[in-house]
Amino acid sequence: MNKTVEYGIIFFSWISGVILIGTIGGLLFFLLYKAVPSINIPLIFGKIRPIDALLLRKEVLDGLFPAISGTLLLVSASIIWAVPLGISAGVYMAEYSSPKQKICFNLLLDILAGIPSIVVGLFGFTLAIILHKYLSERICPSFLISSIALSALILPYIVRATEQSIESTPFSIKTTCILLGGSKLQNIIHVLIPYNISGIISGIILAAGRCAEDTAVIMLTGVVAMAGLPSSIFSGYEALPFYIFYISSNFSSQEELATGFGASIILLILCAFLFTIAFIIKQKVATRFAGHT
Secondary structure (H helix, E strand, O other): OOHHHHHHHHHHHHHHHHHHHHHHHHHHHHHHHHHHHHOOHHHHHOOOOHHHHHOOOOOOOOOOHHHHHHHHHHHHHHHHHHHHHHHHHHHHHHHOOOHHHHHHHHHHHHHHHHOOHHHHHHHHHHHHHHHHHHOOOOOOOOHHHHHHHHHHHHHHHHHHHHHHHHHOOOHHHHOHHHHOOOOHHHHHHHHHHHHOHHHHHHHHHHHHHHHHHOOHHHHHHOEOOOOOOOOOOOOOEOOHHHHHHHHHHHOOOHHHHHHHHHHHHHHHHHHHHHHHHHHHHHHHHHHHHHHHO
């Protein structure tokens, strides 16, 4: 390769990296500059003592505690719905589907991954109407519907991570259980999934981040500005992304807008916390499996 072209590529790569890091750093600095004055205990717990709020002795009406709790519960519920289906679908595509079926499934997954989140939210809203009419009048846009809609939104991440991890398994590992007399199902359960658990958890980590930041889906499926902690899966709830949207579009003073910036920082910290927990689990599982092998 011509030296000039090589140096040009290196220079362009460095410039791109500097621009990317600078943009992210500038955004974080701006958020911190706007949010730091408003970040305090009352922002989260209002006038309630933190211990009373954490032990659910008193309800927080003027703090972010219900929104933080609602976000964590929503992410957890969506992951619980999506993980079994996503891993099962990924295993089927990697181990059981024919080439024609795989092409069809990949096309469907690409379509699902490309659907705008507002359309997924409309699907959840329509599902709530259908279930309310034909199954139970108790069902309406709620925590349950939001978690189901979000699970549909994040499903492609988990399916892709599972499929690609299993397909990249070395042939010697993939055939060990079969050569020892095990069935294909035993090979999947005892070898392929444990061996690729690190890659599968990576997909779950991406899915958790996608859940935590989405606003369009939950706007149509049950989030409420002042709902408090969800009393059941059929009730409304609060969430940080919607709170940020609500404050930024309806603030009446700079103090209220500052709480929106504070909520943004808390959401970033929450996402970092979820990613850290998932990364620790991923490392421990990978280390444990490596020790057994």
